[in-house]
Amino acid sequence: MTRDSTVCQVPKDTLVFIDEAYLDFADDPAKTTCLPLVKRYQNVAVLRTFSKAYGLANVRVGFxxxxxxxxxILQKIRLPYNLNTLAQVAAVAALRDQDFVREAAAKNAVERAKWExxxxxxxxxxxxxxxxxxYFTVKNADELSQALLEKGFQVRHHLQPDWLRLTIGPAEDTTVMQALVADWLKQQA
Structure with missing residues (x-):
């Protein structure tokens, strides 16, 4: 199934919102994006955020x-003043600094490969x-989550039994966390 075949199966009067929040981290964002679907279908919108690769999570801005x-149609139903001036200035500055986004994505790819x-x-x-x-699974994942938290590292848990979601961080964190996880796994064996 391709992204086109999925959209074609949706009735024309149903809105399709595609979330590309993590697109900047993909190995090939240009091939991965669904932006071409916007030109082909009148019921498709692609959403992006500045919260991830741009590092502006607290600003709560996207497009x-x-x-x-x-x-x-959406302009008629949106709330007034839904984006403050500070958020707008931050978003424009972030858009102008594409080197930062590329660097953040490249660092993330290196650390992600280390985790894999x-x-x-x-x-x-x-x-x-x-x-x-x-997203990974280990036996007694809640215990690992707690052990990491006690060392200052928080991972998402309770998404599924014995599964955890680990956010990729800086190289120093990867080294420390991997040592903690390796020790914990040895204790479980």
Missing amino acids: AVMPVALAA DFFDQQGVKYFKSQANFI
Whole structure:
């Protein structure tokens, strides 16, 4: 199934919102994006955020790319003053600094590869990622989550039994966390 075949199966009067929050972390964002669908379908909008690769999570700003007719409809129902001046200035500055985004994505790719290699070596099941996080499973995941938290590292848990979502961080954090996880796994064996 391709992205086109999925959209073609949706009724024309149903809005399709595609979230590309993590697109900047993909190995090939230009091939991965669904932006071409906006030109082909009048019911498609692609959403982007400045919260991830741009590092502006607290600003709570993003944008949508959609056909003009759809934008006109959404403009009628949106709340007034939904984006403050500070958020607008931050977003414009972030857009102008594409070197930062490329650098953040490149660093993320390096650290993500380190985690995938580590999990392979440890025999830990995980899902390959194109984002800034990896989803993996270990027995007694809540205990690992707590052990990491006690050392200052928080991972998402309770998404599924014995699965954790680890956000990719700086190289120093990767080194420390991998040592902690390796020690914990040895204790579980």
